[in-house]
Amino acid sequence: MPWFTALDEVERRRLTSETVVRILPAGAWLAREGDAPAFWYGVIEGLLKLCCHRQDGRSLTFTGVCAGSWFGEGTIFKREARRYDVIALQETHVACVPSAAFNRLLQTSFEFNHFVLELLNERCGQFIGRYIGQAMLNADAQVANALAGLFHPRLYPHMDAHLKISQEEVANLSGISRPRCNEALHRLKEAGLLRTEYGGITIVDLIGLHNFRG
Numbered sequence: 001m002p003w004f005t006a007l008d009e010v011e012r013r014r015l016t017s018e019t020v021v022r023i024l025p026a027g028a029w030l031a032r033e034g035d036a037p038a039f040w041y042g043v044i045e046g047l048l049k050l051c052c053h054r055q056d057g058r059s060l061t062f063t064g065v066c067a068g069s070w071f072g073e074g075t076i077f078k079r080e081a082r083r084y085d086v087i088a089l090q091e092t093h094v095a096c097v098p099s100a101a102f103n104r105l106l107q108t109s110f111e112f113n114h115f116v117l118e119l120l121n122e123r124c125g126q127f128i129g130r131y132i133g134q135a136m137l138n139a140d141a142q143v144a145n146a147l148a149g150l151f152h153p154r155l156y157p158h159m160d161a162h163l164k165i166s167q168e169e170v171a172n173l174s175g176i177s178r179p180r181c182n183e184a185l186h187r188l189k190e191a192g193l194l195r196t197e198y199g200g201i202t203i204v205d206l207i208g209l210h211n212f213r214g
Contacts, residue, residue: 002111007109022096025088027088028088033052037078042069044067048086049064050071051084063126063173064150067157069155133146139183140212142175142184143181143185146174161204167185188212191208192204
């Protein structure tokens with residue numbers, strides 16, 4: 001990362017020694033709702049989902065995070081318990097930067113501060129766009145908008161065209177029912193924007209998906 005290469009040699013070595021790398025099999029939990037803000041996370045390889053689960057069985061998937069993505073800074077800033085679960089959708093390697101190291105970098109590195117500010121700004125814009133989409137777009141366009149959002153160039157710089165994501169998770173991400181989501185995916189497939197396959201979805205036309213309005 002550019003912010004890492006901008007650190008001096010002593011800080012790079014210190015941060016490397018402090019950072020823990022975890023390897024998660026598919027289905028494993030990286031963090032749970034209610035956990036203390038112990039780490040800032042960076043995905044080295046694989047795919048995670050950020051989601052909420054309720055005792056009545058309902059769940060909501062906020063987004064997926066892939067290689068090159070960082071998350072968890074908001075929880076550290078607010079010093080509060082985590083408000084979502086983090087689960088691996090496939091085998092995933094994650095760099096876990098301790099919150100103390102994260103706060104130290106905020107105090108000592110201009111480049112790191114700049115990166116985190118951009119990250120927060122882009123994430124805020126993403127969720128505003130998602131809210132507007134759910135309020136103003138039809139169901140087909142909501143699904144297109146949710147899938148296209150997974151390919152944000154700054155938040156998710158290395159997302160693969162094939163998403164290992166279930167149709168139920170796409171429905172949760174889009175904020176619509178699963179049957180309605182399945183209909184939308186079928187129409188997006190007929191429009192030549194994606195392919196539905198066993199175990200996931202492959203994006204064929206990302207620009208078309210971004211611009212789809214039903």
